[in-house]
Amino acid sequence: MSEGGTRGLELRGVTVRHGSVPALSRVSATFPAGEISCVLGENGSGKSTLVALLSGLRRHDEGELLVDGTAVRFRSPRAARAAGIATVWEDLAVAPLLSVWRNFFLGAEPTRGVWPLRRLDLDSARATTARAMARVGVPGLDPDQPASRLQAGERQSLAVARALHFGASALVVDEPTAAVTVARQTLFGQAILAARAQGLTVVVVTNNPRYAHLIGDRFLLLAGGQVAGNLTREDVDADGLTALMAGGDQLGVLTDALTELHPELGER
Template structure:
């Protein structure tokens, strides 16, 4: 499938695939997210980092349609949206890869790929499932994200960690997602599998998707990310690029505290636009 060029705004500027403007989410009287600004551009990987309780899970819930924001604006391709369900988020072009629910384990690989959108051939009343076409399409789509040599008829439970997430990424690419939200697996995976998954993420970026990776691994984030959104207590504590920090500094900043606040203030003074994102 071909990838459309990113939409352009005034003076040739690229319209963000997804944008948050002052988004606030409250759990009772406690803000889980407090006036969060973020700009997710097509063809760019944004890594969201933060300790437990920083607001990462709430951000995922808002973008995936599980939770509506209480204040602020959420925009997709420049249009304000207010998702009432994950289905609405998917229809708007935001695909989510969940950390533990990337596949239906008892179904075959190709069934997982086409789940709910199975291809058919022929006309009614002789219409039937196009199994051969589904298998071939699945293999081609998986090869696009770097996964080869699969048996499309094997159950998804036979896939290794990393391959399951790659399957979900391949599916999002095939069905025309604009943005890809990845809730990184919480269980440790091998370097080989993490490399495979990283390859699929980079493939999504190359296809022009705005990619969001929620992770607790700053070194891995620095390896694949273009921007880094650091959350602390529901606030944006840092909005940085690869030019701003190296892997060691990003690792140190994960602890938060005065060092992060000092860097954020200094960068915002030099680049006021960071404070507006």
């Protein structure tokens, strides 16, 4: 960690352009470790670009992206993963014919013995997968069952469990834009809360303000690629956050008022 840095992710005046058009324009925000930060906004607000930036799919044109206080510039998703950032995508895919534990390890299977007698440690792989899934709120899962039998929420929970097991320090979640069931949101919400309890930086991109207020500690509202609001649970209730998502002058008025009372919000 650099001097004066904080644990977590931070954007300082970040601009990302698609050609000559800024998808993000001078965005500053802090995503602290051990908290859930929800990013909200309409389609075209810059949410997808923010996810792409944090996951290493896009590079910023201006400003700074900091991980634990150190400025970084990812050249690939592998570089982002190496820095401890795991991304759970909206269209998360699994290898359906492979077992759950095979999907969990994805080429990093535990072994025992020494070369040339080294072999796969099946018992350890199965037990580790079952413990990791229970840790994120999916107890009693059969690790030998094919991944095709997992529900959507369980597949996302599997991605979170894997990130925790392999030492991720930050989790970026690209929530589905389509309506999802309460059961799925409940299941995946447990996994996200487990990640926060383990001290991870959690960034959740969602279109559901009530769900965001239920699980989130702070809320970054984007509009037209710019920060339209930077709030905490103490600043706004669920009804207020829902109203702000509807647009209008309320968001600008609230943002100005809060920035006047708390100048540090304008510096993030």
